[in-house]
Amino acid sequence: MEYEIPEDLKYTETHEWIKIDGDVGTIGITDYAQHQLGDIVFVEFPDIGVVFEKGSNVCEIESVKAVGDLILPLSGEIIEINERLEESPGLINSSPYNEGWIIKIKINHQNEIKTLLTSEQYKNILERESN
Amino acid sequence: MYPISEPKKTPLYDVHVKLGAKMVNFAGFLMPVQYESIIKEHEAVRTSAGVFDISHMGEFLLEGEDVFDFLQYMMINDLNLLEPLKGQYSCMCYENGTVVDDMVYYEEKPNRFRMIVNAANIEKDLKWLNDHIGDRDVKITNLSSSRCRLAFQGPKSDEMLQKIVDVNLGEINRFYFRHCHIKEIPIFLARTGYTGERGFEMSFDNEHAETVWQELLDLGAKPAGLGARDSLRLEACYSLYGHEISDSITPVEAGLSWLVKPKEGIDYIGKEVLLKQKEEGTERILVGLNLLDRGIIRENYKIFKDGKEIGYVTSGGYSPTLKKTIGLGLIKTEFSQVGTKIDIEIRNKLLKGVIVPIPFYRNV
Numbered sequence: 001m002e003y004e005i006p007e008d009l010k011y012t013e014t015h016e017w018i019k020i021d022g023d024v025g026t027i028g029i030t031d032y033a034q035h036q037l038g039d040i041v042f043v044e045f046p047d048i049g050v051v052f053e054k055g056s057n058v059c060e061i062e063s064v065k066a067v068g069d070l071i072l073p074l075s076g077e078i079i080e081i082n083e084r085l086e087e088s089p090g091l092i093n094s095s096p097y098n099e100g101w102i103i104k105i106k107i108n109h110q111n112e113i114k115t116l117l118t119s120e121q122y123k124n125i126l127e128r129e130s131n
Numbered sequence: 132m133y134p135i136s137e138p139k140k141t142p143l144y145d146v147h148v149k150l151g152a153k154m155v156n157f158a159g160f161l162m163p164v165q166y167e168s169i170i171k172e173h174e175a176v177r178t179s180a181g182v183f184d185i186s187h188m189g190e191f192l193l194e195g196e197d198v199f200d201f202l203q204y205m206m207i208n209d210l211n212l213l214e215p216l217k218g219q220y221s222c223m224c225y226e227n228g229t230v231v232d233d234m235v236y237y238e239e240k241p242n243r244f245r246m247i248v249n250a251a252n253i254e255k256d257l258k259w260l261n262d263h264i265g266d267r268d269v270k271i272t273n274l275s276s277s278r279c280r281l282a283f284q285g286p287k288s289d290e291m292l293q294k295i296v297d298v299n300l301g302e303i304n305r306f307y308f309r310h311c312h313i314k315e316i317p318i319f320l321a322r323t324g325y326t327g328e329r330g331f332e333m334s335f336d337n338e339h340a341e342t343v344w345q346e347l348l349d350l351g352a353k354p355a356g357l358g359a360r361d362s363l364r365l366e367a368c369y370s371l372y373g374h375e376i377s378d379s380i381t382p383v384e385a386g387l388s389w390l391v392k393p394k395e396g397i398d399y400i401g402k403e404v405l406l407k408q409k410e411e412g413t414e415r416i417l418v419g420l421n422l423l424d425r426g427i428i429r430e431n432y433k434i435f436k437d438g439k440e441i442g443y444v445t446s447g448g449y450s451p452t453l454k455k456t457i458g459l460g461l462i463k464t465e466f467s468q469v470g471t472k473i474d475i476e477i478r479n480k481l482l483k484g485v486i487v488p489i490p491f492y493r494n495v
Contacts, residue, residue, distance in 0.1 A: 039449075
């Protein structure tokens with residue numbers, strides 16, 4: 001099974017992706033994660049303005065059969081949520097890296113970025129998980 | 132340490148894998164949860180037609196001169212409502228009125244019945260039936276692993292199936308069945324189903340599994356998995372054993388009071404308790420649920436009223452047809468009136484909900 005893993009993004013072992021633009025990070029779940037979850041039917045967003053530490057469980061993503069957690073890749077303040085997901089949570093399945101983005105944060109500690117995985121490193125993790 | 136048996140495969144296992152299905156262990160069988168998307172498969176059944184592999188379910192043949200009377204004793208429904216070529220939904224109950232299993236059985240002849248039971252209860256049902264035969268002339272043959280069973284459901288199922296079957300489907304009313312043929316393959320075909328749409332359920336010998344499956348797909352039907360089967364039956368508010376009915380829930384509590392028949396002069400297991408419940412009511416009852424806050428209702432979530440726990444969710448999920456979350460719950464009868472505001476505990480938060488009429492959807 002070939003999963004999409006865009007090269008210009010950073011990743012976590014818990015299957016989140018983050019796009020970094022200065023001190024703004026856009027975050028979602030990977031193609032692999034949406035496939036594992038199945039049809040997504042509900043997203044429970046965090047409140048805007050709240051500051052979370054890296055590794056916090058900030059979002060609950062519910063599919064027909066399962067509930068998954070969005071774990072924050074970097075510490076930061078929630079500055080935006082993707083309101084389109086309230087009406088169309090399935091965008092996470094059909095477009096996990098574009099229209100299915102979930103939250104945006106103001107990154108608090110730039111030095112945490114080095115803990116993230118490259119697309120190549122994330123690809124290796126997926127290969128290991130499937131063996 | 133006793134051996135844990137490997138999950139079993141239906142005759143169509145390889146076909147499901149080739150179609151890219153996500154397989155899970157359900158009731159000891161490797162079954163397809165979805166092929167493409169639970170929601171897309173659900174929608175295909177509501178708008179066109181879907182095919183389900185239901186070979187994991189049990190199929191028994193009951194034969195003998197005393198079969199009719201035997202089943203009248205074992206079943207809460209009344210076999211006098213049957214005739215040859217007709218089937219009936221029923222429960223078998225314990226003396227205390229709780230449910231052994233629910234099933235559909237079909238009268239082929241007064242001394243020959245075909246029964247379809249839940250996969251999880253095959254062994255239990257066989258034992259329960261055999262243990263009660265006594266010295267009656269009844270023989271039970273277990274056909275579960277020698278026959279393939281499919282459900283073909285959806286508004287287009289009639290027009291599609293008519294193209295390949297050698298009976299006039301328009302003559303088969305709901306709950307009636309025929310023995311017929313698809314490409315000379317003998318098929319037991321019943322107008323029954325678990326989706327809330329018009330459709331059919333069929334059984335035939337294993338050797339024809341892939342042929343018949345492919346014939347149905349060639350008609351334009353979509354393969355549909357257990358995920359869609361569950362969301363469809365939830366919208367239609369059909370009971371699922373272990374959820375709405377179980378060995379601790381009676382049919383009256385589950386809203387199936389209509390199944391409990393007076394059967395005057397005929398004794399059946401659970402009769403006394405069930406007729407009493409039917410007459411006097413029960414302390415708890417099944418209701419339909421919607422959320423007023425955002426979220427998804429799921430089984431086992433607790434239900435509260437004014438801070439007091441009054442029940443729990445038996446089944447819940449997302450309804451693709453209604454585009455919102457729906458659920459069924461067992462709650463104290465005093466709070467069961469439609470329109471009652473209740474709270475549902477979802478991951479340590481109390482979300483506002485309301486009791487709504489059921490079923491959520493039927494198109495039979």
